[in-house]
Amino acid sequence: MGRNIFFRIAFGALVLTTGLVLLVNLRGEPRVLHTNLEKLPMTIADYKGTVDAFDQSIYDALGADLHLYRHYQSTQGATLSLYIGYYGTAKGGRTGHNPFACLPGAGWGIIEADKVTVYPDHHPEGVSVNYVVARKDGINNLMLHWYQTAGDRVLSTGLQQNIERFRGRVLHNRNDGAYVQVNTLVREDNVTAEKERVCLFVQEVLELLPDYWPIEG
Amino acid sequence: MDTNTLDMTLNDQTLKWQTVLLLTLWLLAFSPVLPPMVDSWLSHSDNSHALLVPLISLYFLWEKRHEALKTPVQGSWWGLFVLSGSLVIYLISTVGGIAFFARLMFISTLIGLVWGFLGARMARLLVFPLGILFFMVPVPDSLLSLVSFPLQLLATKISAGLIQFCSIPVYREGNMLYFMQTQLEVAEACSGIRSIMSLGMLSVIFAYISAGDWWRKAILVLAAIPVALLANILRVSGTGVLAHFFGDRVARGFLHEFSGLAVFLFGLGLLFVVFSLLRKIGNS
Numbered sequence: 001m002g003r004n005i006f007f008r009i010a011f012g013a014l015v016l017t018t019g020l021v022l023l024v025n026l027r028g029e030p031r032v033l034h035t036n037l038e039k040l041p042m043t044i045a046d047y048k049g050t051v052d053a054f055d056q057s058i059y060d061a062l063g064a065d066l067h068l069y070r071h072y073q074s075t076q077g078a079t080l081s082l083y084i085g086y087y088g089t090a091k092g093g094r095t096g097h098n099p100f101a102c103l104p105g106a107g108w109g110i111i112e113a114d115k116v117t118v119y120p121d122h123h124p125e126g127v128s129v130n131y132v133v134a135r136k137d138g139i140n141n142l143m144l145h146w147y148q149t150a151g152d153r154v155l156s157t158g159l160q161q162n163i164e165r166f167r168g169r170v171l172h173n174r175n176d177g178a179y180v181q182v183n184t185l186v187r188e189d190n191v192t193a194e195k196e197r198v199c200l201f202v203q204e205v206l207e208l209l210p211d212y213w214p215i216e217g
Numbered sequence: 218m219d220t221n222t223l224d225m226t227l228n229d230q231t232l233k234w235q236t237v238l239l240l241t242l243w244l245l246a247f248s249p250v251l252p253p254m255v256d257s258w259l260s261h262s263d264n265s266h267a268l269l270v271p272l273i274s275l276y277f278l279w280e281k282r283h284e285a286l287k288t289p290v291q292g293s294w295w296g297l298f299v300l301s302g303s304l305v306i307y308l309i310s311t312v313g314g315i316a317f318f319a320r321l322m323f324i325s326t327l328i329g330l331v332w333g334f335l336g337a338r339m340a341r342l343l344v345f346p347l348g349i350l351f352f353m354v355p356v357p358d359s360l361l362s363l364v365s366f367p368l369q370l371l372a373t374k375i376s377a378g379l380i381q382f383c384s385i386p387v388y389r390e391g392n393m394l395y396f397m398q399t400q401l402e403v404a405e406a407c408s409g410i411r412s413i414m415s416l417g418m419l420s421v422i423f424a425y426i427s428a429g430d431w432w433r434k435a436i437l438v439l440a441a442i443p444v445a446l447l448a449n450i451l452r453v454s455g456t457g458v459l460a461h462f463f464g465d466r467v468a469r470g471f472l473h474e475f476s477g478l479a480v481f482l483f484g485l486g487l488l489f490v491v492f493s494l495l496r497k498i499g500n501s
Contacts, residue, residue, distance in 0.1 A: 006292030007235050010300060010334050014242040017304045024311050025249050089314070096358030101366035107391030136390070158359060169314035 027173045030216040032088040035066040037178070040084075040212050044204050047072035049082070065091055066214070072201070080184040080201055086176070089216055093165050093177040098158070099132055099145055108134035108141055115156055116144065118199055120206035127154040129202065133191060140186045142194050144202050149177035151213035154206065174216055180205070225290045227335070232290060236334070243330055246304075247323045249311070254320055257355045266415040270353035273422065277346035288339050296332025296340065303329050320354040345425050352418045365410040368446070373403040376453040385461045394457055399465040401457060409449030416441040416448075416484050423492055433495045440491045448484035452476055 042049040049070040059067055064085040073079045087093050103110055112133040117126040129146040146154050147161040150168055155161045165175035182202050186194040225232055244251075258267045278285075307322035309315075328347050332340035340347075369392050377389040388395040392403045420441035424434035456476060459467040467473070 006297065006334050007239070009297055010239055010330060011242065013297075013301055013304055014239065014246050014330075017308060018242060018246040020308055021246060021249060021311055024308075092314075092316075094359065096362045098362075101362060104370060105366060105392045107393060166313040166315065170312050175314055 030089045030174055030176075032065050032090075032176070032214055033217050034215040035086060036212045036214050037066055037068050037084055037086055037209075040068065040205075040208060042070075044072060044208065045201065046075045047080070047201065049073075052081075062095060062097060063087075063091065064095065078184075078197060080182055080198060082205065083181045083183075084178050086178040086214060088176045088214070089169070089174050093149065093168075093175040094147065094158070094161055095179045097179075099130075099134075099143060099181070103132070103134045103141070106136075108136045110134045111140075116195070116199060118144075118203050118206060120203050122152055122207065122210065123154070127206065128156045129154065130156050131195070138188075140188055140191060141183055142186050142191060142198060143181060143183035144198055145179065145181040145183075147177055148180050148209055149175070152210040176214065176216055178209075180209070226288060227286050227290065229290075239330055239334060243327060247307075247319075247326070250316070250319050250323055253316065254323075254353070254355065258353070261355065263361065263411050263414065264355040266411075266418055267353040267355065270350060270418070274346045274350050277349070277425075278343065281342055281346065284342055285339065288342055289336070290334075290339065291336035292334060293332050293337050293340075296329055296334070296337065298329075298333075300326060300329030300333045317354070317357045321351070324348075324350045324354065349418070349421065352414075352421075356414075361410060368409050368449075369403055372409055372446070372450050372453050375450050376403070376457055379450070379454040380457045380461070383458055385458060387457065387461075394460075396457070396461045399460055401460050401465060403453055409446050412445035412449050412481060412484055413442055415481070416445045416488060419485065420488055423488065427492065427496070429496065433498075437488075437492055437495060441488060444484050444487045444491065448480045448487065451483070452480040455480075 049072045052069050052071055054067070054069060062085055065088045066084070066086040068082070068084040068086075070082045071079060072082060085095055087095060100110065100113070110132060112131070114131045115128045116131045117128055119126045127146075129144050132141075132143045132145070134141045134143070146156050147158075148154055149161065149164050150172075153164055155164055161177060165177065169175040182198055182205065184194060184198055227233060227236065258264045303322045303326040307319055307326065310318035310322065324347070327350070328340065328344075331343060331347065373389055373392050373394065377387055377394060380387045380394070386397060394401045394403065417438070420438045424437045427434065427437070456467055456473070467476075
């Protein structure tokens, strides 16, 4: 067997790969055409929202295509906050930050972390989201958070999100996604009742999000 | 499973041109990966050490040039297997938009190419100059934050203790240090991960150029982690002490950059001390 066989195989493999890679790159990388999420209703159930903003340095660190930060207040005076950070395909569709790291960094001690199932209309079987209670200076921060992708897919872990991003990119050349967080500050004796209230609000948000999902092209 | 064919070396003109052609094709195949990778070296300070990696690799390749020209060339099926496998993973990563794996395959394809076309002896000879290229692949942010957040907290906690030890009142809350007159945030960039990566790379080079047993080399490489953490803790503590006396301007601009450089040099010095100690232990 001549040594040219090694050259031919290596040459063939590299030429084939170059061709296929160029072909794949012809698909191009989709850009965010309409972020849409900012059109999410200011009134959700009996809650009315007000727009807020974090410090610019936080937005710079998070690096999302769109940040939505609102405080919602019910007619009974109950409040909660909604944050959505949306990352288009060009930004990889995900954030490197998550509450399990960021909350301790901000001085909150995580005292409970679990998953809860929420039942939006288009997912009657229920979807699992992360439930966290963190505590600082005698105040509890009750938080539900998840990753949303492909409009209506709800994922609670980074691994699930990575698998979904891969699937989305292979099948639809799109792997954009959002980190969604709903939280409220509660007294210690009120956590269970507040958890139910936040879950109901999350259910409403989950029902709305697919209709306001960004458009890429 | 090397196949002995002709007893050739890289001095052979045909072989030389074939090698150049294959390397050109390799670069062409990975051309979509390169600009974003260079961009992340330039735009993300955690990756800035990667700028030096190709130069370091070229230096060690140059050092090996005489030996490489004398080494008999034998194709290897195992090498071709590594080459093909790397190219398949590269294709899947490109279709699936996984930049990290595509970048890793940039290096493993080169190793497979050298091994497959020039043979196992050549691959063994060039394993260090080729292997060190892995340091130029940026670690994904999601993976980096898994490590950097705990390190950030650790650096803040220990620094708060050290600052209190200097009789300076300080209150820590998460990554924030509160002083009487000012406050400091121990940001992600202060986690020490940057020092770990750059000192880690240097310790691997130290280990390679030093003679001695494998265990001494292993200790030297592993020592980079505590050395980088210690250097970083000293930087955070020092900044805290200075901030107490001169305000938070010490944590910004030139002074902050300068302290970063000074602490990196301190870490490098410490690593050299470990290197010298290990040499002495080995000799005794």
